[in-house]
Amino acid sequence: MIKNGKGGGNTKTGLVFEGETDLGTFLSQQPGYKVIGEKETVFFNGKNEEITVRSVYYNGIKVAELYKKYEFYSSFLKKLEIDWEKYISKRLLPDDSIFVIIKNTVFIIECKHQQVDGSIDEKLQTCDFKKKEYKKLLSKANLDVEYIYLLADWYRDPKYRDVLDYIHSVNCDYYFEYIPLYKFGLPVPGESVG
Numbered sequence: 001m002i003k004n005g006k007g008g009g010n011t012k013t014g015l016v017f018e019g020e021t022d023l024g025t026f027l028s029q030q031p032g033y034k035v036i037g038e039k040e041t042v043f044f045n046g047k048n049e050e051i052t053v054r055s056v057y058y059n060g061i062k063v064a065e066l067y068k069k070y071e072f073y074s075s076f077l078k079k080l081e082i083d084w085e086k087y088i089s090k091r092l093l094p095d096d097s098i099f100v101i102i103k104n105t106v107f108i109i110e111c112k113h114q115q116v117d118g119s120i121d122e123k124l125q126t127c128d129f130k131k132k133e134y135k136k137l138l139s140k141a142n143l144d145v146e147y148i149y150l151l152a153d154w155y156r157d158p159k160y161r162d163v164l165d166y167i168h169s170v171n172c173d174y175y176f177e178y179i180p181l182y183k184f185g186l187p188v189p190g191e192s193v194g
Contacts, residue, residue: 022068023066023096023098027066027186030189031189032059032190033056033058034057035054035055035057036057037053037055038052039051040052042079043081044078051079052075053065053076053079063101063186063187064099064184064186066096066097066098068094068096068097069095072093076097076099077137082138082140082141084137087140088133088137092130092133094108095110095111096109096111098184100185103144103184103185104143106144106145107184108134108146108147108148109148109149109179110127111149112149112150112152113151113152124155124160124164124167125163125166127149127167127172128172131145131147131171134147146173147172147173148173148174148175148179148183149172149173150174150175150177150178151176151177153177155174
């Protein structure tokens with residue numbers, strides 16, 4: 001992989017989400033995709049509230065919803081009528097997340113783009129705990145959860161071999177510099193949805 005270059009070897013789709021851009025921006029630039037901020041009214045804690053959902057459409061069919069940081073709580077969990085404080089003691093803020101409707105799966109994406117040693121190194125070891133917390137949060141909605149790190153090439157250094165092995169051993173995942181679009185189970189431009 002060339003530093004600041006494209007994702008390289010994804011011959012299946014040719015589409016890769018790189019950590020240097022927002023997932024919504026990336027998707028909206030792909031043929032057939034539109035990302036639209038939509039207002040919805042939800043009933044939460046005994047009252048109606050208006051939320052904004054970033055909906056992802058492919059060829060006119062809604063395929064996913066996107067949530068960053070606090071939106072995960074202020075929109076997604078409210079839409080699901082989930083009061084997070086009843087399930088976990090502290091909020092976790094995903095760098096990015098995508099709810100893929102056809103897969104009934106929420107993908108939590110954490111971007112780690114470090115260029116020097118530091119405390120971020122140790123955060124890679126927390127994926128099992130965080131994935132379990134997200135599963136607790138979403139258990140009421142019966143949604144699957146996938147936890148993915150989007151890592152800078154910095155983490156290819158052999159000193160990270162043990163932590164990268166650990167990430168896989170607890171059923172989490174990681175990619176360097178990009179995530180192939182097919183990982184989310186989203187349609188590839190040129191395909192029909194139905």
